[in-house]
Amino acid sequence: MSENCNQACQSCSENCTERKEEQTDFSAALNVMSSVGKVVGVVSGKGGVGKSLVTSLLAVAMNRKSYRSAILDADMTGPSIPKAFGINGKAAGNEWGLLPSKSKTGIEVMSINLLLENETDPVVWRGPIIGNTVKQFWTEVIWSDVDYMFIDMPPGTGDVPLTVFQSIPVDGIIVVTSPQELVSMVVTKAVKMAEMMNIPILGLVENMSFFKCPDNGKEYQLFGESHIEQIAEKHHLHTLAKIPIDPKLAAACDNGTIEDFQENWMDPVVSILEKMEKKNGKNRSSK
Numbered sequence: 042m043s044e045n046c047n048q049a050c051q052s053c054s055e056n057c058t059e060r061k062e063e064q065t066d067f068s069a070a071l072n073v074m075s076s077v078g079k080v081v082g083v084v085s086g087k088g089g090v091g092k093s094l095v096t097s098l099l100a101v102a103m104n105r106k107s108y109r110s111a112i113l114d115a116d117m118t119g120p121s122i123p124k125a126f127g128i129n130g131k132a133a134g135n136e137w138g139l140l141p142s143k144s145k146t147g148i149e150v151m152s153i154n155l156l157l158e159n160e161t162d163p164v165v166w167r168g169p170i171i172g173n174t175v176k177q178f179w180t181e182v183i184w185s186d187v188d189y190m191f192i193d194m195p196p197g198t199g200d201v202p203l204t205v206f207q208s209i210p211v212d213g214i215i216v217v218t219s220p221q222e223l224v225s226m227v228v229t230k231a232v233k234m235a236e237m238m239n240i241p242i243l244g245l246v247e248n249m250s251f252f253k254c255p256d257n258g259k260e261y262q263l264f265g266e267s268h269i270e271q272i273a274e275k276h277h278l279h280t281l282a283k284i285p286i287d288p289k290l291a292a293a294c295d296n297g298t299i300e301d302f303q304e305n306w307m308d309p310v311v312s313i314l315e316k317m318e319k320k321n322g323k324n325r326s327s328k
């Protein structure tokens with residue numbers, strides 16, 4: 042038994058012979074210097090549907106509304122947030138913790154790419170190490186007075202999303218999908234995971250919904266007919282936004298100018314976020 046034992050077996054991770062109960066509380070404490078308001082997880086059932094793009098657009102939209110927003114990039118093996126914001130430098134630190142990088146409009150960002158020697162270095166780590174690193178982004182980063190934190194979750198419903206949901210107090214999640222056949226099944230998996238973790242789902246965002254031809258103004262459903270409304274109805278959810286395929290959007294992500302991109306697709310989500318409740322205020326703001 043550790044000499045600092047406080048008999049709280051439910052939240053203790055020590056492998057100890059005196060254990061009386063299984064560990065059931067995996068929550069991680071926020072850095073004492075941090076202050077974080079509402080935490081929104083952005084998830085997708087599978088990769089490549091535009092989860093990082095939606096995370097970035099949400100942070101930008103809330104920032105434009107004068108809320109202090111931040112992005113915790115938990116997508117360790119495909120960290121694309123710093124690139125979309127044109128953040129190249131390395132994250133700094135002080136004796137109390139790591140400092141997030143700031144975008145040009147003041148959005149705080151922490152991502153594994155801000156810590157690696159070269160941004161092209163692959164993260165070839167086992168699940169538990171990746172999960173612990175995400176936890177450290179919560180416990181060891183000094184998030185200064187954030188109103189809305191968006192977590193770009195790793196795709197799928199595996200080990201790392203589970204660790205994030207268990208250790209970080211997420212107040213609500215947004216599920217990003219694209220209009221393809223498999224979507225119904227993968228959305229159902231993401232929705233079921235959120236339900237199992239007891240986290241409210243704020244709604245669905247369909248990305249790559251359609252392409253609007255600049256020549257004739259017609260909308261084409263390049264990935265086939267959308268079934269988002271039926272999926273939303275099946276799960277008693279709302280479709281919050283539909284984002285078109287837009288080459289200018291891809292270019293903005295590629296050249297780090299996502300903050301200059303002027304579109305109001307996220308406005309309905311902004312109103313939902315403004316009204317959302319904090320699920321559990323405990324341990325949230327420590328300042």
Ligand SMILES: Nc1ncnc2c1ncn2[C@@H]1O[C@H](COP(=O)(O)OP(=O)(O)OP(=O)(O)O)[C@@H](O)[C@H]1O
Nearest residue numbers: 088089090091092093094119249285286287291294
């Ligand atoms: N609506 C869109 N129009 C044009 N390009 C898009 C759109 N959505 C996403 N893209 C582009 O598609 C690529 C993948 O998007 P993104 O990184 O957001 O996906 P993701 O779901 O986060 O992927 P993963 O989780 O697998 O890393 C990016 O290059 C992005 O710029």
